[in-house]
Amino acid sequence: MSALRVGVVGVNYAAGTHLPVYRALAEEGVVELVAVATAHRDTADAIAEKFGVPHAHVGYEALCADPDVDLVDVATRPSLHRPMAEAAFAGGKDVLCEAPLAPSVADGIALIDAAAAAGRSGLVDMQSRFWPGLQELHRLVGDGFVGRVDNISVTAFYPTFTTDAAIRSSGWCAAAEHGASSLRVHGLHTADLLRWLFGELTDVRGSAARREPLWGGHLPADSVDSAAWTARTPDGAVCSVHSSWVARFGAGWRMVVHGSEGMLLAEAAGHTGHFPVRLSGARAGDDGPRELVAPDGAATEPFTRLIRHLAAGRTAEIPTFADGLAALRIAEAIELCG
Numbered sequence: 204m205s206a207l208r209v210g211v212v213g214v215n216y217a218a219g220t221h222l223p224v225y226r227a228l229a230e231e232g233v234v235e236l237v238a239v240a241t242a243h244r245d246t247a248d249a250i251a252e253k254f255g256v257p258h259a260h261v262g263y264e265a266l267c268a269d270p271d272v273d274l275v276d277v278a279t280r281p282s283l284h285r286p287m288a289e290a291a292f293a294g295g296k297d298v299l300c301e302a303p304l305a306p307s308v309a310d311g312i313a314l315i316d317a318a319a320a321a322g323r324s325g326l327v328d329m330q331s332r333f334w335p336g337l338q339e340l341h342r343l344v345g346d347g348f349v350g351r352v353d354n355i356s357v358t359a360f361y362p363t364f365t366t367d368a369a370i371r372s373s374g375w376c377a378a379a380e381h382g383a384s385s386l387r388v389h390g391l392h393t394a395d396l397l398r399w400l401f402g403e404l405t406d407v408r409g410s411a412a413r414r415e416p417l418w419g420g421h422l423p424a425d426s427v428d429s430a431a432w433t434a435r436t437p438d439g440a441v442c443s444v445h446s447s448w449v450a451r452f453g454a455g456w457r458m459v460v461h462g463s464e465g466m467l468l469a470e471a472a473g474h475t476g477h478f479p480v481r482l483s484g485a486r487a488g489d490d491g492p493r494e495l496v497a498p499d500g501a502a503t504e505p506f507t508r509l510i511r512h513l514a515a516g517r518t519a520e521i522p523t524f525a526d527g528l529a530a531l532r533i534a535e536a537i538e539l540c541g
């Protein structure tokens with residue numbers, strides 16, 4: 204089978220996370236990194252030279268029309284995803300879109316329609332599912348390790364936008380108009396994990412707030428930075444989620460699952476997209492939780508696993524545009540509560 208030929212649009216976040224993965228997988232013959240596109244000639248050429256990419260395009264339109272590209276990796280801010288993904292579909296390409304899928308539910312629906320009309324596949328980089336610790340959590344929940352799931356609690360407290368480095372590289376997240384927020388970026392990975400682990404959530408209610416008006420003391424911010432919400436699983440278990448990306452002493456991500464026969468605890472030192480997940484658990488009769496999966500792997504490990512699945516045609520485990528839309532619906536439901 205010939206290698207999947209990838210073109211990447213946007214090389215800010217992707218330069219440190221997607222491009223090194225594609226380059227490493229290209230050395231194994233898993234993918235071919237054939238094209239990059241940015242908004243400017245100098246950045247397109249510089250990144251193409253750095254990663255040895257044959258085609259450097261200015262503007263997504265050129266990359267989406269490039270006959271050597273099979274898959275367009277849309278790695279720009281959410282407000283740009285829809286025109287870029289639509290152009291890719293029009294060019295006959297499949298799309299792997301960064302998360303969140305789109306800035307609104309309406310745009311998410313339009314993207315699902317565009318993929319269907321073009322007969323192409325639309326996937327979302329909600330890569331957290333691919334950590335070994337979370338794959339094992341998924342298996343154990345399905346196998347009844349905890350018995351009847353009763354109560355799930357998640358906290359996701361990250362110090363991201365209290366640091367100058369993050370404000371410099373991703374300061375656009377401060378403006379809600381670009382489609383990002385604590386709820387929609389990091390929080391959305393948690394929403395995706397909850398749906399994947401326990402089924403479609405219902406009764407979503409919550410509160411979303413903008414607490415830090417000036418990031419780093421200088422950047423005006425109007426996107427949601429703090430959220431608290433609850434929901435029910437299809438089996439009737441209750442779950443709660445607290446998230447923030449301006450928690451100065453935020454210690455990371457933690458999910459606790461309590462059931463009739465046991466408990467499972469998944470923890471990461473930061474955003475689940477990039478920080479390895481430790482899984483612990485205990486069943487009735489045990490003295491207490493023991494480690495089941497050690498936190499191991501580079502920050503790009505889950506994205507690497509996702510791309511290996513994609514290149515091998517094992518797409519069933521990869522979040523789709525429908526998953527991206529479902530996560531957006533959760534975010535919008537919480538925001539509507541005020």
Ligand SMILES: NC(=O)c1ccc[n+]([C@@H]2O[C@H](COP(=O)([O-])OP(=O)(O)OC[C@H]3O[C@@H](n4cnc5c(N)ncnc54)[C@H](O)[C@@H]3O)[C@@H](O)[C@H]2O)c1
Pocket residue numbers: 212213214215216217240241242243246261262263264278279280281283301302303328329330372373375383388476477
């Ligand atoms: N999955 C995760 O864990 C995770 C983590 C962080 C960020 N993200 C997501 O990654 C995405 C990218 O974030 P970012 O900070 O790099 O965004 P960004 O807005 O800084 O992206 C900038 C890049 O987009 C390019 N670009 C802009 N307009 C273009 C055009 N018309 N044609 C071609 N290129 C164009 C720019 O040249 C630049 O390379 C966002 O959707 C964000 O939510 C995901």
